[in-house]
Every structure is written in structure tokens, then in C-alpha cells.
Amino acid sequence: MEKYHQPPGHHPQKKPSATMQSTANPVPERKTGLLQLMSARRFAPFFWTQFFGAFNDNVFKNALMLMIAFQAGQHLSMASDVVINLAAGLFILPFFLFSATAGQIADKMEKALLIRRIKMIEIAIMAVAGCAFWTGSLTALLGLLFLMGTQSAFFGPVKYSIMPDHLMPDEIVGGNALVEMGTFISILLGTLCGGVLVQLTNGPAITGLVLVGIALAGWMASCMIPATRIHSPHLTVRWNLFRETVRTIGYARRERSVFLSILGISWFWLLGAAYLTQLPNFARTVLGGGESVVTLLLTLFSIGVGLGSLLCERLSDRKVELGLVPLGSIGLSLFGIDLFWAGRFPESEGLMSLARFLAVSGSLRLMIDFVMIGVSGGLYIVPLFAMVQMRTPPQERARVIAANNIINALFMVLSALAGALTIGVAGVSIPVFFLLLALANVAVAVYIYSLVPEFTMRFLVWMVAHTMYRFRHRDLDRIPEDGPVVLVCNHVSYMDALLIIGACRRPVRFVIYEPIYRMFLLHFIFRAARAIPIASQRTNPVGLKAAFEAIAKALEAGEVVCIFPEGQLTRDGHVNEFKPGIERIIRRNPVPVVPLALKGLWGSFFSHKNGHAMTRLPQRFWSRVELVAGRSVAPALVTAGDLRRKVLMLRGDDR
Numbered sequence: 001m002e003k004y005h006q007p008p009g010h011h012p013q014k015k016p017s018a019t020m021q022s023t024a025n026p027v028p029e030r031k032t033g034l035l036q037l038m039s040a041r042r043f044a045p046f047f048w049t050q051f052f053g054a055f056n057d058n059v060f061k062n063a064l065m066l067m068i069a070f071q072a073g074q075h076l077s078m079a080s081d082v083v084i085n086l087a088a089g090l091f092i093l094p095f096f097l098f099s100a101t102a103g104q105i106a107d108k109m110e111k112a113l114l115i116r117r118i119k120m121i122e123i124a125i126m127a128v129a130g131c132a133f134w135t136g137s138l139t140a141l142l143g144l145l146f147l148m149g150t151q152s153a154f155f156g157p158v159k160y161s162i163m164p165d166h167l168m169p170d171e172i173v174g175g176n177a178l179v180e181m182g183t184f185i186s187i188l189l190g191t192l193c194g195g196v197l198v199q200l201t202n203g204p205a206i207t208g209l210v211l212v213g214i215a216l217a218g219w220m221a222s223c224m225i226p227a228t229r230i231h232s233p234h235l236t237v238r239w240n241l242f243r244e245t246v247r248t249i250g251y252a253r254r255e256r257s258v259f260l261s262i263l264g265i266s267w268f269w270l271l272g273a274a275y276l277t278q279l280p281n282f283a284r285t286v287l288g289g290g291e292s293v294v295t296l297l298l299t300l301f302s303i304g305v306g307l308g309s310l311l312c313e314r315l316s317d318r319k320v321e322l323g324l325v326p327l328g329s330i331g332l333s334l335f336g337i338d339l340f341w342a343g344r345f346p347e348s349e350g351l352m353s354l355a356r357f358l359a360v361s362g363s364l365r366l367m368i369d370f371v372m373i374g375v376s377g378g379l380y381i382v383p384l385f386a387m388v389q390m391r392t393p394p395q396e397r398a399r400v401i402a403a404n405n406i407i408n409a410l411f412m413v414l415s416a417l418a419g420a421l422t423i424g425v426a427g428v429s430i431p432v433f434f435l436l437l438a439l440a441n442v443a444v445a446v447y448i449y450s451l452v453p454e455f456t457m458r459f460l461v462w463m464v465a466h467t468m469y470r471f472r473h474r475d476l477d478r479i480p481e482d483g484p485v486v487l488v489c490n491h492v493s494y495m496d497a498l499l500i501i502g503a504c505r506r507p508v509r510f511v512i513y514e515p516i517y518r519m520f521l522l523h524f525i526f527r528a529a530r531a532i533p534i535a536s537q538r539t540n541p542v543g544l545k546a547a548f549e550a551i552a553k554a555l556e557a558g559e560v561v562c563i564f565p566e567g568q569l570t571r572d573g574h575v576n577e578f579k580p581g582i583e584r585i586i587r588r589n590p591v592p593v594v595p596l597a598l599k600g601l602w603g604s605f606f607s608h609k610n611g612h613a614m615t616r617l618p619q620r621f622w623s624r625v626e627l628v629a630g631r632s633v634a635p636a637l638v639t640a641g642d643l644r645r646k647v648l649m650l651r652g653d654d655r
Contacts, residue, residue: 034174034313042166043175045224049115050159051182052218053152056122056211058190060129060148061091063198063207064141067133083138087145088416094150095409100244102154103402107232107395111162112225118155119219125151126215130208133198156405161398164389165228169481169505170318176385177313180378181306188302192295231395245406251396252403258391260452261384262404264325266411267444268381271332273415274437275301275373278423282430287345287366292354297370304374311375312382315466319505320386322455323462324379329445331376335369336438342366343431457528458502460521464495465502469600473503473627479594480632481506484555488582488643489596490575490651491564493606494522494613496598500562501529503627509554511547511563514540532561548584555589562596565640573602573609575648578640590635595643597650600625 037043068083106114125147132140159179167175197207238244253259279297283289312324342365348356357363392400422428422436449455465471479485487508489500497510510531517526517533526533532554534547554561563585565578586593600623603609610616628650633643 034178034310037167037171037174038178041224042226043171043178045221046115046162046166047178047182048221049119049218049225050155050179051186052214052221053119053122053155054183054186055190055193056126056214056218057148057152058187059194059197059207059214060126060211061087061145062191062194063133063204064138064145064194066195066198067136067138067141067204083142087142090142090146091149091152092409092412094146094153095156095405096245097241098150098153099156099402099405099409100241100248100399101237101239103157103248103399104235104237104244105154106158106161106398106402108230108235108237110230111158111165111228111398112222113227114158115155115162115225116219116222118151118158119215119222122148122151123212123215123219126208126211130205130212133204133208133211136204153405157398157402160385160389160401160404162225162228164394164397166226169390170477172386172390173316173318173320173382174313176382176389177309177378180309180382180385184302184305184374188299191298229394231397235395248399249403249406251399252407255391257452257454258388258400260448261387262400262407264448265381265384265388265404266407267441268377268384269408270411270415270418271336271437271441272377273412274419275434277416277419278430278433282343282434284351286343286430287357288348288350288352289357290351290353293352293357296354296357297367300367300370301374304371304376305378306374307371308375308378308380309382310378312379315379315462316383317503320383320390321458321462322383322387323458323460323502324383325455326445326449326459327462328376328378328380329441331372332380333438333441333445335372335376336434336441339366339369339373340431340435340438342369343434453524453528457525460525461498461502464498468495468622469499469625470622471499471502471625471627473629475629476503476505476627478629478631479504479506479560480592482558484558484589484591485560485632486555486582486585486591486593487560487562487596488565488578488593488647489562490598490647491566491569492573492598492601493569493604494519495601495604495606496564497529497531497562498525499598499625499627500596501525504560506560508560508562511551511561513568514543548581548588551585552588555585555591561585565643569608569613570602571608573607575644575651578644580640582640582643583638586635586638592632592634593638593643594632595630595646595650597628597630597647598625599628599651 038047064087068087125144129141129144129148132144163175163179164172193210194207197203197210200206238247252262276298279301280294283294283297287293308328312321315321315324342362345360345362352360388400388404389397419433422433423430428436479487487500489496494516497512500510501508508529510526510529511534512526512531514533514535517523517531532547532550533543535543537544551561551563563582565582566576567579567581568576570576582593601607604623605616606613630646630650633646
């Protein structure tokens with residue numbers, strides 16, 4: 001029987017299901033970079049399937065929008081503006097109606113097979129759409145737009161829930177980065193191609209053929225997606241749309257951090273929809289630019305999201321790094337605010353060409369703002385998607401993704417309403433509207449990060465690890481991916497715990513000497529990380545007993561606990577004797593112990609070299625620091641002395 005990866009924090013099933021697909025692709029044990037991932041059969045076919053799907057959606061939508069803009073008055077008894085808004089509503093309506101059903105089906109079925117069936121339906125829809133484009137039937141095309149939205153609503157839950165089945169934990173962020181990059185590039189290309197194709201001679205007929213061709217390419221790519229495990233084979237699909245929508249959102253609300261991450265993702269789509277909706281009018285009425293300027297700004301935004309997504313994979317060190325989410329929020333706000341000031345262009349006679357726009361003073365600043373808003377968005381959204389995937393039980397993952405799609409759709413509708421009321425009714429200018437969006441982003445960020453301090457804590461830890469030190473780590477894959485484990489490490493500085501938090505893929509609960517736990521700023525980080533304060537038998541015997549009880553409960557819950565067995569920071573750079581508390585912990589909870597060694601921190605501002613830590617000016621900046629993990633030690637072999645020797649061997653001659 002083949003082995004399947006289970007996300008961290010979820011224990012593997014004791015008995016494999018009989019519904020396991022014999023052709024399913026096992027997850028390899030090797031690390032994979034982005035280029036290798038793009039050529040791996042367990043990811044590349046899926047990537048191109050979703051790429052062609054998003055590309056086709058946008059070719060179809062934008063070709064249709066142009067036909068409506070120029071032909072609505074001839075074929076329909078409504079103004080083009082009304083029909084365009086109707087079309088937008090028809091595409092998004094299925095996400096409200098059918099996402100809950102789609103999530104149930106995706107959890108119940110084998111996902112690769114489901115994707116192929118969805119792609120076959122897309123081919124059929126596009127074949128009919130080709131005829132409708134050829135005959136110029138706008139009514140039929142509007143109905144087909146609703147069907148395309150329905151097809152997308154069914155593809156959404158399986159799109160993100162299949163990734164953890166084929167990717168290793170250290171590939172999840174990279175996989176999401178590539179998918180987000182591909183999504184925005186396909187949106188850009190689809191927008192451009194749809195506009196170009198429909199304006200060609202015999203454009204509608206050519207557009208129909210291209211749509212069918214893209215759908216066929218997506219189906220062919222889907223045929224190479226490896227089969228996956230069926231996580232909920234006995235799930236009963238319920239067809240009450242309203243009741244199941246409420247139930248689906250309830251699945252997402254079970255884990256508070258997951259639900260707030262979904263709200264964060266939806267907020268990004270609200271921002272993105274607001275920017276992209278107002279972009280044509282912003283370019284024309286505020287900047288005085290023509291269609292080429294709109295295309296340039298859309299291109300810069302899309303490229304920015306792609307770059308930010310890939311940069312996220314680089315900065316996160318191949319793990320779900322929530323510290324990048326506040327960094328992305330800061331960028332969205334700062335560059336959004338600057339967009340308000342950068343958009344003050346001198347009046348010009350007629351609409352500017354691209355060359356004239358580039359020659360205007362201030363155009364470079366504006367372009368940088370659009371790129372950096374996109375980059376910040378990529379840094380912001382990729383860790384949130386990865387967090388939702390990794391912290392959701394596999395048997396409910398597609399339904400939680402469906403809940404995400406429902407809430408995303410709701411926020412995009414709110415975005416349209418906000419733009420209509422603010423700009424259309426209240427008469428606010430587009431630059432002021434952008435300013436209000438940026439300020440609202442600040443308020444939303446403060447609200448979410450106050451509810452889930454883990455984001456802020458991870459941001460502070462990430463900043464410490466990447467600005468104060470040149471930090472690297474080795475062999476941390478020796479820490480088990482799930483189940484209880486104790487980490488033991490030498491204690492050199494006040495930054496030790498923060499560096500370990502930043503390096504480990506799993507959340508780590510530290511046992512911290514109470515005076516250090518109470519220190520300014522560190523207290524917020526330790527409290528957010530659910531650290532366990534401990535005192536000595538002499539000063540607080542009750543607190544000592546409570547600490548050991550908390551350690552036992554954490555291990556019984558399958559968590560990672562890290563202790564510094566020396567009991568204090570080193571005063572001379574050497575590793576002090578390990579206290580026997582580690583043996584007491586393992587006697588009560590016989591779990592594996594993984595030794596760690598920190599190297600390069602002795603002499604830093606936060607160590608006790610040449611006096612008490614933090615009482616002198618820093619002498620070293622951006623020092624090389626390393627964290628090394630040793631092989632796991634079985635519970636029966638654990639002794640304080642032996643663990644100390646293993647840490648000394650890992651540390652070598654570095655302090």
C-alpha cells in the first residue's frame with residue numbers, strides 16, 4: 001500500500017481506506033524547487049489545467065463584454081452599462097448557489113477524475129459558446145456565462161484541495177505561489193486576448209474556435225493529473241443549497257485561525273476587484289491616458305502579484321510563514337496611500353498614448369505603486385491560502401475551500417457596491433476612493449491581527465531572523481511532521497526561542513524561565529506562541545508543578561515542546577550541564593527527543609558576553625547564525641548527560 005502525506009497537525013489514519021486509488025501518485029521524499037515542481041507530473045498537469053481554465057474564463061468574459069459594449073443596443077432592449085453589470089452578476093452568482101454542493105462532491109470523489117469531468121463540461125460549454133459568438137446571440141452568451149461561472153464554482157474547491165494531496169509540506173507554499181502567479185498572468189493574457197480576438201475580421205467565429213481550443217488544452221492537461229486519495233467516500237451529498245451553504249461556512253468557522261485567514265483572503269479579493277474595476281476610468285479621467293495606459297497598469301499589477309507570490313516562496317524558506325502576511329498588509333497600505341498622491345497628473349489635451357504617458361513626470365512613481373501593490377498582494381495571499389490548506393482536516397478541505405469561495409464572492413460584490421456608492425452616489429474621486437481602500441486595509445489588518453496575534457508574532461520573529469542575523473538551518477526535517485516530540489537546545493541568548501520559532505515548520509511551545517517570559521515585547525511573542533513559563537522549586541514550587549502539567553498536556557495533545565535544559569543563558573559561551581527535568585518529562589510522556597544546537601549567537605547583543613545582555617552597545621551586526629538538528633532519540637535512551645553530549649557534537653567548536 002502506498003504512503004500518502006498527511007498535513008502537519010493531523011495524524012495519519014490507522015487503517016488505509018479501501019477507496020484508495022491504486023494509481024495514486026506517492027509523495028516523494030526529496031525536496032523540490034519551483035522549476036522542478038513545474039516539471040513534476042504530480043504538479044505540472046494540474047498547474048496547466050488551472051491556467052488554461054482561468055485563461056479561458058477571461059477570454060470569454062472580455063470578448064463578451066466588448067460585444068455587449070458595442071452591440072447591446074442592437075440586440076437587447078437594455079443599455080450596455082446595465083447589461084455589463086448583469087453579466088458580471090451572472091458569472092459570480094453560481095459561486096453563491098453551487099459552491100457548497102461543489103465542496104461536498106470534491107470531498108467525496110477522487111479529485112483528478114472530478115477535474116477531468118469538469119473540463120469535459122467546459123469543452124461542451126465552449127462549443128456552444130462558439131456557435132453563439134458566430135451567430136452573435138448575446139442572450140445565449142449571457143446564459144453560457146452563467147454556465148461558465150457554474151463550471152468555475154465546481155472547479156474552485158477541487159483546485160486548492162488537491163494540492164496538499166500531491167505536494168510535500170515544504171512544497172505547499174511554492175505550489176500556491178505558482179498557482180497564484182499563473183492565475184493572475186492568465187487573467188492578464190485572457191483580458192488582452194479576448195479584446196483582440198473579438199475585434200478581428202470574423203472575430204466572433206475565431207473567438208469561438210480559440211475558446212474550444214483552450215478548453216481542449218485544459219482537458220488534455222487534466223488527463224495527466226495523478227489520482228488522489230478519497231478522503232470522505234461515505235459522505236452524503238445534500239442538495240439543499242441554502243442550508244448547505246450555511247453548513248459549509250460552519251466548517252470554515254470551526255478553526256478560528258482558518259476562518260480569519262479566509263476573511264483575509266476575501267479582503268484581498270475585495271481590494272483587487274476594486275482596483276481593477278476602477279482602473280479604466282482612473283487611467284482615462286484622472287491620468288488622461290488611453291487604452292494602452294490601462295493595459296500597462298493592468299500588466300504591472302498582474303506581474304507584481306506574480307513576483308510577490310514567487311518572492312513569498314523565497315522569503316518563507318519553504319514553509320507556511322505567516323509573518324509575511326503583515327508585511328504584505330503594510331505594503332498594500334503604504335503603496336495604496338501613495339497611489340493617491342502619485343495620481344496627480346497635469347491635464348493634457350486628448351488621451352495620452354503610452355509613449356506620452358511614460359514621458360510624463362511622475363509616471364515611474366505611479367508604475368512602481370502598481371507593481372508594489374501587486375507584490376504586496378502576493379506576499380499577503382499565498383501564506384493565507386497555504387494556512388487554510390494545511391490547517392484543515394483532509395476530509396473537510398474541499399468544503400472549507402468552498403466556504404472561502406462563497407465569502408470571496410460576497411466580498412467582491414461588496415467591492416462593487418462600495419465603488420458604486422462611494423464614486424457613483426457620493427461623488428468621491430477615484431484617487432480618494434483608493435486612499436479610503438488603503439486606510440480601510442489598515443483597519444482590517446489591525447482587527448485581524450489583534451484577534452490572531454500569531455500573525456504579528458510571526459512577523460516580529462521573521463524580522464528578527466532576516467534583519468539582525470544571516471540565519472540558516474540544517475536537518476530540521478529530522479523533527480517529526482506530526483505527533484508529540486520534545487526539542488532540547490543550548491541556551492545562548494534571549495533570541496534563541498525566536499530563531500527556533502522562525503525555523504520550524506510546526507508550531508513550537510517553549511518552556512521559558514518566567515522572568516524571561518515576562519520581558520517587554522518578548523512577553524507578547526511568547527504568549528502568542530503559547531509558551532509555558534517555568535520557575536524554580538525554590539522561588540515558585542506551585543508554578544513549577546503547573547509548568548510540568550502544562551508540558552504533559554501539550555505532549556498528550558501531540559504538540560512540539562522545546563526546552564533549554566541548562567535552565568539559564570550561558571555566561572561563558574560553553575554549554576552548561578543539562579538539568580534532569582528533561583528526564584522527568586520523558587518518564588511521564590515517553591516521546592522522541594530531538595537535540596538542537598544554536599551556533600554563532602555568543603557575543604551578540606542578546607548574549608551575556610562581556611557583561612549582562614542588552615546592557616552595552618551592539619558590537620556585531622548581521623552575524624552568521626546556524627541552527628542544526630540531530631537525530632531523534634528514543635524515549636528509553638534519554639538522559640540529560642547524553643543529550644548534552646549530542647548538542648555539543650552538533651555545535652562543534654562554534655559558540
